[in-house]
Amino acid sequence: MATFKFELVSPESILFSGxxxxxxxxxxxxxxxxxxxxxxxxxxxxxxxLVLIKxxxxxxxxxxxxxxxxxxxxxxxxxxxxxxxxxxxxxTAVLDQEILTAETxxxxxxxxESEQRRLHDQxxxxxxxxxxxxERRAN
Amino acid sequence: xxxxxxxRNRIASVKATQKITKAMQMVAAAKLRRAQAAAEAARxxxxxxxxxxxxxxxxxxxxxxxxxxxGTGADKVHLLVVCTAExxxxxxxxxxxxxxxxxxxxxxxxxxxxxxIICVGKKGYDILRRQFSADIIEVVDLRGFKQVGFVNAExxxxxxxxxxxxxxxxxxxxxxSKFRSVISQIPTxxxxxxxxxxxxxxxxxxxxxxxxxxxxxxxxxxxxxLTVQVLRAILENAASEQGARMSAMDSxxxxxxxxxxxxxxxxxxxxxxxxxxxxxxxxxxxxxx
Numbered sequence: 001m002a003t004f005k006f007e008l009v010s011p012e013s014i015l016f017s018g019x020x021x022x023x024x025x026x027x028x029x030x031x032x033x034x035x036x037x038x039x040x041x042x043x044x045x046x047x048x049x050l051v052l053i054k055x056x057x058x059x060x061x062x063x064x065x066x067x068x069x070x071x072x073x074x075x076x077x078x079x080x081x082x083x084x085x086x087x088x089x090x091x092t093a094v095l096d097q098e099i100l101t102a103e104t105x106x107x108x109x110x111x112x113e114s115e116q117r118r119l120h121d122q123x124x125x126x127x128x129x130x131x132x133x134x135e136r137r138a139n
Numbered sequence: 140x141x142x143x144x145x146x147r148n149r150i151a152s153v154k155a156t157q158k159i160t161k162a163m164q165m166v167a168a169a170k171l172r173r174a175q176a177a178a179e180a181a182r183x184x185x186x187x188x189x190x191x192x193x194x195x196x197x198x199x200x201x202x203x204x205x206x207x208x209x210g211t212g213a214d215k216v217h218l219l220v221v222c223t224a225e226x227x228x229x230x231x232x233x234x235x236x237x238x239x240x241x242x243x244x245x246x247x248x249x250x251x252x253x254x255x256i257i258c259v260g261k262k263g264y265d266i267l268r269r270q271f272s273a274d275i276i277e278v279v280d281l282r283g284f285k286q287v288g289f290v291n292a293e294x295x296x297x298x299x300x301x302x303x304x305x306x307x308x309x310x311x312x313x314x315x316s317k318f319r320s321v322i323s324q325i326p327t328x329x330x331x332x333x334x335x336x337x338x339x340x341x342x343x344x345x346x347x348x349x350x351x352x353x354x355x356x357x358x359x360x361x362x363x364x365l366t367v368q369v370l371r372a373i374l375e376n377a378a379s380e381q382g383a384r385m386s387a388m389d390s391x392x393x394x395x396x397x398x399x400x401x402x403x404x405x406x407x408x409x410x411x412x413x414x415x416x417x418x419x420x421x422x423x424x425x426x427x428x
Contacts, residue, residue: 042347078191
């Protein structure tokens with residue numbers, strides 16, 4: 001199966017860089033699976049889980065991303081995450097913290113309508129993800 | 140002519156100073172390694188961000204472009220964001236950034252433009268407030284944070300953005316020191332609003348699909364780009380500061396060593412002179428008998 005180059009970059013470090021078979025990305029308009037030879041796309045991300053599919057031992061590795069942007073071009077795929085963590089390092093406390101910052105930011109947001117809508121969407125997405133995450137935990 | 144006791148005291152005091160500067164140098168060296176690693180880790184993100192932005196901005200035409208790229212159309216009020224260290228004893232590090240900012244501010248004022256200053260870091264404020272106390276609108280204090288990170292940069296960027304959206308300024312410039320090596324840090328001025336994007340750097344000719352549409356992506360990306368630029372400035376600054384401190388303390392230690400050598404020589408010489416003098420006195424006393 002064809003592979004392609006994938007990089008997961010957060011402001012503090014490069015979390016992953018290497019060849020993968022496919023990646024499942026939580027894009028704003030729905031999750032998408034990216035395979036090799038995907039058409040060039042730029043999309044924004046929502047809080048969610050990113051899954052790497054590879055042929056070697058680290059297959060199925062998962063990351064939590066709190067938002068960001070994905071760029072897919074013929075040479076490979078890059079995710080610029082706002083914040084990314086290994087899923088093992090994430091717990092509900094981290095998410096609660098995220099939700100809290102989103103709430104304060106929304107409260108302090110300027111009158112600008114589009115900005116408010118964006119922050120509100122972000123908050124809703126975070127809360128949704130928290131519910132999904134807890135469910136996953138429970139199973 | 141200082142007495143032997145004076146000389147001994149002087150040597151002891153220089154030795155104590157040398158111990159301090161030596162310790163500071165070693166601490167700076169250890170911190171430098173961490174700061175340098177952090178600065179280098181942040182680089183790929185900033186670079187990729189630039190690439191994506193360049194690709195995107197190439198597709199957005201004149202009037203529909205967001206304000207953060209196109210600017211307000213005016214060039215009247217300039218905001219200078221001056222990033223310096225919180226601590227001194229690092230050679231010319233703080234003063235060279237402050238000097239660059241001051242020159243820029245004076246040049247702008249000479250052109251009849253309004254200047255507003257945000258100081259990030261106490262030292263820059265200390266230097267600039269003598270001349271520009273009326274223009275400084277805010278001082279950001281990062282002393283309480285051990286490891287300055289994304290959160291701090293985001294807070295500063297949000298602050299700048301809020302002021303921009305309120306129409307408080309037209310052009311923003313960021314001042315910081317670029318880390319090149321331990322002995323070379325380059326004070327740099329970088330214009331952050333309107334963002335300077337070289338559309339020519341877009342290397343791939345491929346046409347992108349945008350999800351959601353281009354302008355919306357640009358709107359989320361541009362504020363983030365601002366945060367990333369501020370973060371980069373802070374991290375580069377941290378590495379530069381430690382580098383500057385390390386080389387400053389290294390030369391201070393060396394100077395102290397030289398001073399000790401000179402003083403010790405002087406001490407030995409005067410001690411010898413005294414012994415010789417006493418010997419002559421004894422001999423001449425014996426001869427007189």
